[in-house]
Amino acid sequence: MAYNNPNIMDKIFEPVFGLFYSSRYSSFIRYMDIAGTENIFEFGCGSGQLTRRLARRLEGGGHITSIDIAPYWIGKMRKKLGAESRVTIILGDLLGIDPGKGQYDLVFVHYVLHDIARFNRYAYVVALSSLLREGGRLCICEPTKASHGMPAFEIRDLMEKCGLEKRDSGYGINGVKSDFSATFVRPAQKS
Numbered sequence: 351m352a353y354n355n356p357n358i359m360d361k362i363f364e365p366v367f368g369l370f371y372s373s374r375y376s377s378f379i380r381y382m383d384i385a386g387t388e389n390i391f392e393f394g395c396g397s398g399q400l401t402r403r404l405a406r407r408l409e410g411g412g413h414i415t416s417i418d419i420a421p422y423w424i425g426k427m428r429k430k431l432g433a434e435s436r437v438t439i440i441l442g443d444l445l446g447i448d449p450g451k452g453q454y455d456l457v458f459v460h461y462v463l464h465d466i467a468r469f470n471r472y473a474y475v476v477a478l479s480s481l482l483r484e485g486g487r488l489c490i491c492e493p494t495k496a497s498h499g500m501p502a503f504e505i506r507d508l509m510e511k512c513g514l515e516k517r518d519s520g521y522g523i524n525g526v527k528s529d530f531s532a533t534f535v536r537p538a539q540k541s
């Protein structure tokens with residue numbers, strides 16, 4: 351689906367999806383196990399359904415920087431978030447922007463990488479992994495069905511090629527059996 355170029359059905363059903371997927375969002379937020387103090391980067395925020403829920407958990411001074419390539423979804427998100435000071439919203443393509451290399455404790459990707467053309471995924475994972483500080487985590491959740499998604503082994507391969515180490519992974523962590531969630535860590539540089 352060209353979610354970054356939404357059609358009329360995507361637009362009409364977005365609020366319904368938000369409610370329908372509410373428990374998936376909550377489960378993934380639990381999975382990310384945040385302390386509330388983290389500097390967080392979100393890749394592909396869409397209309398901010400997950401962002402809004404996560405922002406409420408940042409009681410310890412944490413912050414989220416969210417990027418999306420679609421003006422329509424970023425417009426929706428700006429309206430929904432209003433004056434939320436814990437979120438910075440960027441409209442654009444990560445490959446042309448540096449939101450802060452090595453600055454983030456947590457980078458997360460929820461239902462985005464599978465939407466990017468396969469030949470281009472590595473470039474985005476390189477960019478995402480470069481945002482992590484040493485010891486920082488990258489959490490990802492993607493569908494893995496042949497009809498909609500990408501294989502879990504491809505996610506692992508991409509992360510490992512970028513020097514990230516797998517901490518844990520599993521299917522169905524968000525309640526959807528075919529969804530794959532995983533956490534990768536940027537190891538400390540050897541001196």
Ligand SMILES: C[S@@+](CC[C@H](N)C(=O)[O-])C[C@H]1O[C@@H](n2cnc3c(N)ncnc32)[C@H](O)[C@@H]1O
Pocket residue numbers: 353354355393394395396397398399400417418419420423442443444459460461462465466
């Ligand atoms: C299926 S939606 C998921 C949105 C959100 N993460 C969620 O789970 O509700 C995929 C989002 O990824 C965005 N996206 C796709 N390619 C992107 C890219 N290269 N850079 C940033 N965002 C992108 C789309 O515009 C869309 O908003």
